[in-house]
Amino acid sequence: MSFVVKLLAGIVFSAAAAAFMTPLAASFTVGDVSEGTATVAWLVFALFVGVIVVLAPTIRRAFGRGFLILGVTAFLLPLSTLALSGRAAQEVISTSVAGGAEQAATAVGATVGAGLITGFASFVGIILGIIFVVIGLVLVLGGRREVVVVPKGG
8 A cells, every 4th residue: 555655646746846847848849959859858857756756665755755856846947947938039039030120129028038937937936846845854854753851860
């Protein structure tokens, strides 16, 4: 029964962590890297997360590991969104057929849009990252503690 619960936790946490890393995988599919390579890397990452969670000694530690990995990937969400929005801005600017002031306006608009997307992802990623890391630390490091009281005289 314990293995089944850890397996389900591994599947859920690997899917959630891979979802947080989706913008990074999408940024690699544009341009010089083929779509298949990014998909394979994304699936290997999801499998790696699942294996780490499943190999935990207890169910509590499995959930703790899952939340810690989820927290780290949530903290990485702004960086992966930055990579994707930068690629998108580059594509918009390079495909702009206008010249002069219109191309400059396109560059400014693409940069502002990329900044807004990255800012929102930073807000969401940092808040979720803090929540997930705290939950993960409580589950991994928490547990029953014993307090030994020693009398003052001996």
